[in-house]
Amino acid sequence: MEPKPNNAQHNFQMHFGSRQKSVGGQVVMGIIFVIVGGGLLLDAFNILEFWPLVSTWWPSALMIIALTKLATRSGSLLGNGILFAVGALLQLGRLDIIDGFWHAFWPIVLILIGVSMLVSRKKNSQPFAMNNETFGGGEGLPYEQDRLTTSAIFGASETRVTSRNFQGGEITAVFGGLEIDLRSAEIQGNLAVLKAMSVFGGIELKVPPHWTILVKGTPILGGIEDKTNRFRDPNVIGPTLVLDATVVFGGIEIGT
Known part of the structure; x- marks a missing residue:
């Protein structure tokens, strides 16, 4: 029978895991700042029109954040799913692939709610x-x-x-x-x-x-x-x- 970790070990594990997730979030934010700063610099020298790109692709940031949180198991499945859906629908709208954000949004929200309820029921006796x-x-x-x-x-x-x-x-x-x-x-x-x-x-x-x-x-x-x-x-x-x-x-x- 394996010995149970004491409180100090448990607290270290919780703190270390929390710190790992914090570092992951800092990496994502660091990459975003580098991209934005680089884009603004190129725009200042008339090499690249940065703001039109931001206007078109900013919803993808919501999708990246949702996927990052899912990968690090941060936040709930339902909340991250809705965040990803919002980003995806907004992005498709900016690319003129779909017309009408709210027409597609509500059915997806209902689907995600149903999936979340099924997953919760399966995980918990x-x-x-x-x-x-x-x-x-x-x-x-x-x-x-x-x-x-x-x-x-x-x-x-x-x-x-x-x-x-x-x-x-x-x-x-x-x-x-x-x-x-x-x-x-x-x-x-x-x-x-x-x-x-x-x-x-x-x-x-x-x-x-x-x-x-x-x-x-x-x-x-x-x-x-x-x-x-x-x-x-x-x-x-x-x-x-x-x-x-x-x-x-x-x-x-x-x-x-």
């Missing part, structure tokens, strides 16, 4: 206990599981986490809103990772005042606002919650 999906609106009961998996699609959902050993999880808001209350939760180790994706939606996250929040992610036509630092006592050392966030046409607000 108790899907309704481990995966709380809300369509059209709802108010969740106290959530006692150690890992949080919840989503709001075309509606709103409230979840109050009461786990004594919170280990993170995945939350997704697609054309809807999520309110996650972690103020009654506890992190037994030093670190927990929560993946959050907001696509045309909003997420409000409430955390204990002694937690340290580390936000990773780059909003695209959206925003991430962390209001916890103004209330946190610097003399109190608490656990760290890493928020691995993807925001597209949406917003995430973190408070206490």
Whole structure:
């Protein structure tokens, strides 16, 4: 029987894995900056008309971000799928291959929602206990599981986490809103990772005042606002919650 890793080993593995994903994101952003800078330089010397290229091909950036997050297992399958679909449909529209973004968008969204539900049911033997999906609106009961998996699609959902050993999880808001209350939760180790994706939606996250929040992610036509630092006592050392966030046409607000 193999020995179980201690808390220090577990925290190192979580931190190292999180750092690997962060480095991957930095590489992608670095490549984007190099391409944009090089294009602007060529445009300045009248070698290349850069802005017409950007105007035509910018939706491909959404597709690249979605594929990168899928490859690094960052964010949810549903959220990344919708992000890729948005980029693909916008790109096809810019290339005049299809006419009418919204005509094709909604059927694809419904297909992705259905696939996500089937995948969640297959992965979890108790899907309704481990995966709380809300369509059209709802108010969740106290959530006692150690890992949080919840989503709001075309509606709103409230979840109050009461786990004594919170280990993170995945939350997704697609054309809807999520309110996650972690103020009654506890992190037994030093670190927990929560993946959050907001696509045309909003997420409000409430955390204990002694937690340290580390936000990773780059909003695209959206925003991430962390209001916890103004209330946190610097003399109190608490656990760290890493928020691995993807925001597209949406917003995430973190408070206490």
